[in-house]
Amino acid sequence: MKIKVDTDNVWLLVPLTAFSIGTLYVGSSYGPVSSFIPFWASIFMFVTCLFVLAGFDKQADCDDVEKTKADQMSSRNVLSAAGWISAFVVMAYLIGLIPAAVAYAFLSMYFFGGKKFPIAAGTSVVLGLILFGLFEFILEKELYKGVFIEGYF
């Protein structure tokens, strides 16, 4: 059997292999009962990652070629999605959950969704009111109000 590095998955498998080695290294310092899962899971993970990395599992991807082509999304879109969703979380940390949700919904709909200002603004405000009513009133949960009020650092 020929070894041919699985270049399609290398960007995921290398970090996963490193993760398994790290887990094995750190986990081996624990007692026999505590290290049971970390030890065995990391060993099997290391072996299986190498198996896929060496291209032995390449057949698994054959059926997916068509699907992958059809489902393809540009890296730019993925980065944009990751950036926007991270921005929402950072915004939530800074100004609080509900204001962040309202702002995020508005920005997303107005600038990227091509919605008109009244629709984007109206939908975001309604979303904020629903979230406030549902969590603060019905569920009686006091939501996070932002780092400047809560004082988390």
Next chain:
Amino acid sequence: MEALDLAIIGEAFFRLFELDSLFYLVAGTLIGLVFGVLPGLGGTTALALMIPFSMNMDAADAIILMAGVMGVAPTSGAVTAILLNTPGTAPNAATTLDGYPLAQQGKAGFAIGAAAAASGLGGIIGIIFLIAMVPITREIVLMFAPTEFLLLAVLGLVTVSLSTGKKFVKSLIVGLFGLIIASVGYHEVTGEERFTFGIDYLWDGFKLVPVMIGFFAVSEMINLWAKRGSVAASGEIEGINLRQVLQGCLEPIKRWKVLLRGSAIGTGVGALPGVGGTVAAFMAYTIAVTTAKPSERDSFGKGNIVGVIAPESANNAKEGGALVPTLAFGIPGSAEMAVFLSVLVLHGMVPGPTIMTESLDIIWILIIAAAASGVIASIITISAASSIAKLTFVDSRTLVPIVLAFAMIGSYSLDNEIYDVFTTLGFGFIGFIFMRFGFPRIAFPLAIVLGPLMETSYFQTLRIGDGTLSILFDRPQSIIIMLLIVGCIAYYLKGFLTEADTRKTSA
């Protein structure tokens, strides 16, 4: 038989008809309906998002809400499959084969009526199977000791990975990753701190709810945002003729053999851990084609109503079957069941002997709620099919912020902990990366839920075996499960070697 105690069943039945329970059932059904219609979201995302809300309810209400969500998602997915050729959930793909041609012939109402009735009846048949299995599985599960539960957890991960076919190894990697994540924090028995790196937040490990919401809901939102555009491909939705719908409703009864066969396939396949509704639906469709009269066979794929009834009945009947291994052995049949399993655990119900003896009332509530949800779903689908289908035209830029807001606030609200929001985001990225690289995610929730059970069972096995694992080879139950694990791995290796040989020969 104690498991079929009429008093418990009656109590569960009346509990469901209390006002608040009915509210949760209808709410769950409506939420599941919306998520079931939107391709790519489905019941798993809906269940993950509902976890924080369920934590504010008592166990019975939480189960009713979840049963509502689970019961409806496969039914509503058929509407878009028929009207737009876009299956709401993966198992509805089989319905497009004949459902969409029927819609193109102006018989959309007929197909939707048949699909809804077949779904409702199939779901009830699946539930009847579950009812029959409760006393039997209860007796089996009581024969199991911690040794068997340790091995069952391993078997669960292996079978769930095996169900992904050629992606067995990749699924196993995701499962092993999940096991490592589940081991973060204090060990339940030894109290030893693991992988916390001095971070106080990690002392109790990663919390189940933010991890599940991130891994399933947020990852889908990242995917949806990156794809852009509307959730489903746009198309024309023609008006639905009510008379046609009613005629369609009668069709599964007229073709009761197809209905029963589809439901039996769905129930049987559903009971196999890891084998999901897609397999059940396509298997039922294929068998419907092969058992049809030779003169009828050519009409499949061109708008034969049997091609709608068979997969839809199988798809819904599988829920009842899938609940058997989930409740009795803690081995979920699908990602949806794995998330549902985490809800049970969060409400203090451990699948296995405990739930089968101490929480029988909850099991019966679940059974009755699931059956009722299927019926409600069918009624809603029949009465509002075209409006339901229009939901798929929603723009992802409108949907993503709304779902994300609920996901993040839901994660936070559980413990009022802002770092849970970061955990949700982190696992959202991890889930998305696995998805993008084509690694099946089904084993991850199973590993997260089963990890602590494995650790406890391992400790108990060591105690029973005086510090050794020799007891694993002393009990016939353990040996049978070990043989099953070896059999699963051998099955994969056989396929792997055969394919390698074929490629070598053809090269």
